[in-house]
Amino acid sequence: xxxxxxxxxxxxxxxxxIFGFDGKDIKLLLVKRNLEPEMGKWSLMGxxxxxxxxxxxxxxxxxxxxxGLKNIYVEQLETFxxxxxxxxxxxxxxxxxxxxxxxxxxxxxVKNHNASWISLDQRPGLIFDHNEMVSRAIEHLRYKAAxxxxxxxxxxxxxxxPQLQKLYEAIYNTPLDRRNFSRKLLSTGLLxxxxxxxxxxxxxxxxxxxxxxxxxxxxxxxxxxxxxxxxKPVKI
Amino acid sequence: xxxxxxxxxxxxxxxxxIFGFDGKDIKLLLVKRNLEPEMGKWSLMGxxxxxxxxxxxxxxxxxxxxxGLKNIYVEQLETFxxxxxxxxxxxxxxxxxxxxxxxxxxxxxVKNHNASWISLDQRPGLIFDHNEMVSRAIEHLRYKAAxxxxxxxxxxxxxxxPQLQKLYEAIYNTPLDRRNFSRKLLSTGLLxxxxxxxxxxxxxxxxxxxxxxxxxxxxxxxxxxxxxxxxKPVKI
DNA sequence: CCAAAAGTGTTCGTTGTACACCCATGT
DNA sequence: ACATGGGTGTACAACGAACACTTTTGG
Numbered sequence: 001x002x003x004x005x006x007x008x009x010x011x012x013x014x015x016x017x018i019f020g021f022d023g024k025d026i027k028l029l030l031v032k033r034n035l036e037p038e039m040g041k042w043s044l045m046g047x048x049x050x051x052x053x054x055x056x057x058x059x060x061x062x063x064x065x066x067x068g069l070k071n072i073y074v075e076q077l078e079t080f081x082x083x084x085x086x087x088x089x090x091x092x093x094x095x096x097x098x099x100x101x102x103x104x105x106x107x108x109x110v111k112n113h114n115a116s117w118i119s120l121d122q123r124p125g126l127i128f129d130h131n132e133m134v135s136r137a138i139e140h141l142r143y144k145a146a147x148x149x150x151x152x153x154x155x156x157x158x159x160x161x162p163q164l165q166k167l168y169e170a171i172y173n174t175p176l177d178r179r180n181f182s183r184k185l186l187s188t189g190l191l192x193x194x195x196x197x198x199x200x201x202x203x204x205x206x207x208x209x210x211x212x213x214x215x216x217x218x219x220x221x222x223x224x225x226x227x228x229x230x231x232k233p234v235k236i
Numbered sequence: 237x238x239x240x241x242x243x244x245x246x247x248x249x250x251x252x253x254i255f256g257f258d259g260k261d262i263k264l265l266l267v268k269r270n271l272e273p274e275m276g277k278w279s280l281m282g283x284x285x286x287x288x289x290x291x292x293x294x295x296x297x298x299x300x301x302x303x304g305l306k307n308i309y310v311e312q313l314e315t316f317x318x319x320x321x322x323x324x325x326x327x328x329x330x331x332x333x334x335x336x337x338x339x340x341x342x343x344x345x346v347k348n349h350n351a352s353w354i355s356l357d358q359r360p361g362l363i364f365d366h367n368e369m370v371s372r373a374i375e376h377l378r379y380k381a382a383x384x385x386x387x388x389x390x391x392x393x394x395x396x397x398p399q400l401q402k403l404y405e406a407i408y409n410t411p412l413d414r415r416n417f418s419r420k421l422l423s424t425g426l427l428x429x430x431x432x433x434x435x436x437x438x439x440x441x442x443x444x445x446x447x448x449x450x451x452x453x454x455x456x457x458x459x460x461x462x463x464x465x466x467x468k469p470v471k472i
Numbered sequence: 473c474c475a476a477a478a479g480t481g482t483t484c485g486t487t488g489t490a491c492a493c494c495c496a497t498g499t
Numbered sequence: 500a501c502a503t504g505g506g507t508g509t510a511c512a513a514c515g516a517a518c519a520c521t522t523t524t525g526g
Contacts, residue, residue, distance in 0.1 A: 002272065002273065003324065003325050004247060004324060004327075006247060006284045007287075008287040009246050009247050010245055010246070010285075010287075011245050012245075012246055012248070012328055048242045049246075050244065051243075051319075053319065054319055055316075078312060079291065079315045079330050080291075081330070082290050083289065083290055089238070089239050092248055092285075092291070094315050094328075146459070160505090161506090177490075177491090178504090178505080178506090179490090179506085179508090180488075180489065182506075182507090183507085184488085201497080201503090201504070201505085202498060202499090202503075202504085203496075203498070203502080203504045203505075204495070204496040204497055205497075206504085206505060206506090207505085207506085223382070223383075225487090225488085228489080397479090398478070413516075414477090415518085415519095416515070418478085419480090437478085437524080437525095438476080438477085438525060438526090439524050439525070440476080440477050440478045440479085440525095441477095441478085442477080442479090443479090461514090464515075
């Protein structure tokens with residue numbers, strides 16, 4: 001087979017930023033690295049791209065390996081390629097961004113990888129440029145969740161509006177007006193009233209909704225306005 | 237030096253999508269490929285990542301090589317890595333997205349690379365997965381230009397509001413209301429009246445504005461609303 | 473003086489925001 | 500009955516969309 005007359009073939013890594021929501025905080029799935037260099041230190045879950053595998057397939061494999069989940073929300077985020085980002089040898093890393101329903105993960109698999117769910121504000125320092133990757137991912141989450149209905153990917157199949165609100169409050173780290181939030185979300189036409197009521201509550205039981213997946217897929221790329229303007233990345 | 241016990245090191249390419257605006261149409265800078273395979277066919281401008289170079293530096297080098305321009309608007313777009321995307325050997329390509337002021341480019345350099353500025357609707361079929369890359373880039377241009385003031389990157393230093401409108405009409409391939417457009421753009425606070433008037437016109441001369449670069453940098457990441465809602469990617 | 477392009481103004485409906493009030497539940 | 504949290508309503512300001520009129524310029 002013809003090969004390009006170029007000498008520098010390099011290692012391609014995949015790193016995955018996996019977000020979850022426990023009802024209170026946004027959490028990151030982090031692992032204690034099991035290879036040198038930096039063995040035992042906290043890092044993102046990652047791996048090397050295989051010869052016979054597409055990038056997204058590689059990301060899916062790595063995420064499945066750690067969480068036991070398939071068919072979740074995964075997006076390519078950005079590729080990090082600074083010359084010395086990995087002290088062992090030159091490695092370019094394609095970073096993926098994933099949102100999962102935290103209840104669904106396989107806790108055995110997570111334990112076997114020495115992984116933990118860690119709140120954003122309690123996250124430890126990470127190896128290499130992984131801190132930068134996480135910063136970018138948080139920025140992306142805030143950006144995208146303001147315009148597109150990705151928040152639902154972090155909630156269980158049935159959820160209440162107050163739960164949804166707590167999620168957005170966690171993402172933007174700010175309180176929201178209950179009444180305006182509720183009206184805005186209901187007006188999206190994405191929520192289907194299941195008729196059931198939540199019974200976790202000690203007081204009035206909230207209505208359980210599910211996502212209208214048809215409309216969700218149809219209108220995903222529309223521009224919504226899930227955040228008050230004052231919360232957008234920069235006030236105008 | 238320690239190396240990872242992994243066999244598959246692969247070739248990393250950089251491909252650049254370079255947009256310009258000639259006052260009428262959005263144009264792409266495309267080249268006739270000068271190496272095998274697919275020599276002589278139309279493709280994006282690209283190259284291989286060097287051992288000692290960061291990704292963005294590589295992209296800057298390739299764009300400079302073709303256009304003679306530095307310090308232009310460049311963004312990493314997406315990384316393409318399908319196993320068989322390049323028939324010669326496995327190559328993963330990091331795609332960059334660039335906007336330039338078309339008048340400023342070095343036409344000698346462009347000629348030497350067998351490159352041409354080609355209108356979007358007249359673009360030829362491209363090699364490999366480059367058509368897909370271009371589609372993604374157009375989508376990204378439309379998305380981003382609706383929310384952030386990147387349009388200015390395609391205009392000369394001094395420009396008129398009608399010119400700006402023609403640019404947005406070209407990006408979205410749709411007519412816009414002159415009066416609403418003008419008011420909206422003036423209200424951004426990004427335009428500085430230079431006091432000069434355009435003299436290309438055969439009728440009334442339009443005011444020449446320049447970009448308020450201070451405010452531009454400060455507020456770049458804010459969410460604007462440069463397009464009528466009806467033009468957003470999907471109508472709600 | 474007329475056509476063509478640039479600039480300014482007005483009206484109206486929709487949306488966002490800041491509020492107040494009522495309802496259901498467990499103690 | 501009351502505290503806690505869930506659900507609905509209203510009033511006002513801000514913004515976007517549609518549309519009319521005036522001004523400048525070259526022929």
